[in-house]
């Protein structure tokens with residue numbers, strides 16, 4: 654958690670800012686991760702909203718140790734180009750939104766996997782700047798957006814990230830988007846300050862309204 658977040662390559666223009674999570678928002682995460690686990694002889698049971706404790710060995714049906722699960726997640730980030738595919742209509746919608754807003758990908762992943770994710774996003778023609786950090790997202794967006802008087806919006810599937818952004822960037826429009834998996838049915842629900850989107854079409858509708866409002 655000690656890494657410095659490098660904002661050098663993020664050049665913002667005088668347009669609205671959209672900060673967008675990647676896993677399970679722009680790229681499918683849980684479904685391909687389940688496939689990856691199966692390929693290794695493990696099994697994901699979606700009985701609560703966590704990976705640790707819910708990955709079983711098919712040899713004895715016992716949960717894998719937490720440190721083994723943590724390593725599997727890192728190994729999956731290293732192998733993401735083989736497994737991860739676009740989430741819903743993310744690609745076309747982001748390209749349309751990018752015509753009127755600055756888009757930055759903010760992904761909760763160790764920074765050493767940035768190059769791999771960069772290649773994967775580029776292969777989908779999603780060339781917007783990418784920041785990978787395990788730091789809380791709110792302060793990162795605050796330092797990126799500063800005190801600019803322009804609309805700012807944030808999309809993420811995790812409620813704790815919305816809490817962080819609400820605390821540090823209170824003027825930010827918060828949009829919650831997540832996959833409809835069994836595991837996500839157990840996820841904490843966002844508060845009333847967060848808009849819930851059912852798909853990317855819904856996201857686009859919310860954002861266009863927000864971006865048309867000059868602050």
Ligand SMILES: [Mg+2]
Pocket residue numbers: 674675676677678809810811
């Ligand atoms: Mg995510």
